[in-house]
Amino acid sequence: xxxxxxxxxxxxxxxxxxxxxxxxxxxxxxxxxxxxxxxxxxxxxxxxxxxxxxxxxxxxxxxxxxxxxxxxxxxxxxxxxxxxxxxxxxxxxxxxxxxxxxx
Amino acid sequence: xxxxxxxxxxxxxxxxxxxxxxxxxxxxxxxxxxxxxxxxxxxxxxxxxxxxxxxxxxxxxxxxxxxxxxxxxxxxxxxxxxxxxxxxxxxxxxxxxxxxxxxxxxxxxxxxxxxxxxxxxxxxxxxxxxxxxxxxxxxxxxxxxxxxxxxxxxxxxxxxxxxxxxxxx
Numbered sequence: 001x002x003x004x005x006x007x008x009x010x011x012x013x014x015x016x017x018x019x020x021x022x023x024x025x026x027x028x029x030x031x032x033x034x035x036x037x038x039x040x041x042x043x044x045x046x047x048x049x050x051x052x053x054x055x056x057x058x059x060x061x062x063x064x065x066x067x068x069x070x071x072x073x074x075x076x077x078x079x080x081x082x083x084x085x086x087x088x089x090x091x092x093x094x095x096x097x098x099x100x101x102x103x
Numbered sequence: 104x105x106x107x108x109x110x111x112x113x114x115x116x117x118x119x120x121x122x123x124x125x126x127x128x129x130x131x132x133x134x135x136x137x138x139x140x141x142x143x144x145x146x147x148x149x150x151x152x153x154x155x156x157x158x159x160x161x162x163x164x165x166x167x168x169x170x171x172x173x174x175x176x177x178x179x180x181x182x183x184x185x186x187x188x189x190x191x192x193x194x195x196x197x198x199x200x201x202x203x204x205x206x207x208x209x210x211x212x213x214x215x216x217x218x219x220x221x222x223x224x225x226x227x228x229x230x231x232x233x234x235x236x237x238x239x240x241x242x243x244x245x246x247x248x249x250x251x252x253x254x255x256x257x258x259x260x261x262x263x264x265x266x267x268x269x270x271x272x
Contacts, residue, residue: 008150011120013212017206021201022128024201026193030179031136038127038140038143041143044159044163048150048151053223054221054223059238062156066158069163070253070254073254074253074256075257080177080261081260081265083178087182
């Protein structure tokens with residue numbers, strides 16, 4: 001079967017929903033960060049698929065994807081620094097113990 | 104012939120990708136999740152090659168596999184003392200509840216992406232790096248500069264947040 005645009009979009013949607021599930025369900029703070037990276041990669045798959053099938057001359061999707069990779073790298077670094085600071089204060093990375101904002 | 108190869112590569116990489124992404128979100132062991140994440144990023148890089156995006160595929164493997172997984176593994180190493188290893192998963196209720204928005208969103212996306220009338224053009228295979236480079240310096244110059252400022256801010260922020268003795272009066 002010839003692979004078309006909607007195959008890639010469906011794959012991106014599946015990966016995005018796996019990432020959403022991971023963000024909701026994970027107890028380990030670093031696994032939440034990994035699921036966020038899955039979300040960003042799913043969006044990147046969509047953009048590159050669009051660049052290949054729709055905007056083939058200007059490659060806008062690929063330029064956008066490079067920006068998303070940049071921002072994702074910056075966000076992963078800052079997120080892990082936050083997790084390290086949290087670990088230093090709480091002695092755990094269990095998200096169920098980060099409940100200081102609960103009333 | 105090329106289309107058959109593209110299809111086979113797509114299905115193999117997509118299957119491997121979905122399996123390893125499931126291991127990332129579902130495994131109890133966080134180190135296994137991190138290594139499954141490496142496999143996920145590599146499969147996505149392979150899919151980019153399949154989509155004629157050679158430069159972005161190389162960037163994906165360099166940045167994601169080469170840097171972000173390393174930083175994740177360092178984060179796991181620095182936050183796992185033997186008495187605080189989180190090995191248990193969330194309760195069954197939360198796991199079942201988490202399936203609901205994920206599956207709902209999947210159904211919504213699948214229905215609408217099937218119905219949309221995408222304006223599909225023929226793929227042109229070319230060297231993407233010069234085109235992307237020219238786009239960075241002509242049409243997307245301001246986002247390019249802003250991205251470098253973002254990276255500088257992230258570097259400063261990460262250093263300030265993660266250093267020891269950060270108590271100030």
